[in-house]
Amino acid sequence: MSADHPAPAADDQPIVITVDADDPRYGFGVDVGGSGVKGGIVDLETGELVGDRFKITTPQPATPDAVAATVAQIVAHFGWTGRVGITLPSVVAGGVVRTAANIDKAWIGTDPYELFGRHLSSPGLSVLNDADAAGLAEVRYGSNDDDVDGVIIMLTLGTGIGSAIVLPGGQLLPNTELGHLRVGDDEAEAQASSRAKEVNDWSYKHWAGKLSRVLAEYEMLFSPALFIVGGGISRKADKWVPLLTNSTPVVPAILRNTAGIVGAAMAAEARMRP
Numbered sequence: 001m002s003a004d005h006p007a008p009a010a011d012d013q014p015i016v017i018t019v020d021a022d023d024p025r026y027g028f029g030v031d032v033g034g035s036g037v038k039g040g041i042v043d044l045e046t047g048e049l050v051g052d053r054f055k056i057t058t059p060q061p062a063t064p065d066a067v068a069a070t071v072a073q074i075v076a077h078f079g080w081t082g083r084v085g086i087t088l089p090s091v092v093a094g095g096v097v098r099t100a101a102n103i104d105k106a107w108i109g110t111d112p113y114e115l116f117g118r119h120l121s122s123p124g125l126s127v128l129n130d131a132d133a134a135g136l137a138e139v140r141y142g143s144n145d146d147d148v149d150g151v152i153i154m155l156t157l158g159t160g161i162g163s164a165i166v167l168p169g170g171q172l173l174p175n176t177e178l179g180h181l182r183v184g185d186d187e188a189e190a191q192a193s194s195r196a197k198e199v200n201d202w203s204y205k206h207w208a209g210k211l212s213r214v215l216a217e218y219e220m221l222f223s224p225a226l227f228i229v230g231g232g233i234s235r236k237a238d239k240w241v242p243l244l245t246n247s248t249p250v251v252p253a254i255l256r257n258t259a260g261i262v263g264a265a266m267a268a269e270a271r272m273r274p
């Protein structure tokens with residue numbers, strides 16, 4: 001067995017697997033989003049991907065069977081035979097998908113374990129909310145958080161706002177959906193997602209004011225020790241984090257676009273079923 005990074009393969013060529021799927025050091029995660037389904041092998045000691053991630057455009061309509069077939073294609077691309085973690089932009093609780101953001105509404109009410117079990121021959125699956133996966137990964141592997149003593153709230157600022165609340169000790173409080181909390185007249189994600197900034201053509205300053213108000217509301221409810229902010233807009237964090245006026249420190253995510261994959265693999269390794 002070797003942990004060497006495999007040579008990048010052309011998109012339609014199966015990658016020759018270079019790690020042992022039975023070695024608990026390695027896991028596999030797939031992150032399902034409205035525009036892409038991305039997966040890869042994860043080194044759970046470092047939180048890094050082994051080789052490249054592989055991305056397929058999300059099928060439209062993004063129905064359960066179409067998405068599950070895409071997930072199976074990604075797993076097969078790597079020849080992976082171990083446990084698989086899968087994220088959805090959904091509340092996944094009690095073995096049922098309860099919401100569907102940017103994927104087909106046919107997901108609502110489905111049993112994701114039955115669904116993915118039909119498409120994959122994996123020895124074990126974990127299916128969880130995308131922001132929850134990102135939060136697990138950022139808190140464990142992001143170098144920001146080593147000295148944080150208290151609750152950490154991870155927010156993914158994108159089309160919507162995803163949230164993960166991670167308790168001291170690394171345990172997740174799943175499915176918190178803080179983006180849908182009403183702050184003033186509107187849901188948080190209508191005011192403080194990066195989409196809200198874009199569609200309203202707000203300056204960083206104006207948007208940072210909106211986000212500060214949302215963060216202040218979360219502070220009042222949860223008294224976190226730290227906010228971690230992810231999503232594409234976190235790459236430009238230097239433009240807007242200094243403009244925030246809430247009191248809890250805010251740091252940009254470190255793993256960025258691999259966090260969902262890494263967190264999914266962590267959940268599968270921990271046999272998590274939120």
Ligand code: BGC
Nearest residue numbers: 089090091101131160161162
């Ligand atoms: C959904 C969440 C999801 C987030 C990011 C929100 O609109 O309600 O479940 O985590 O978007 O995809």
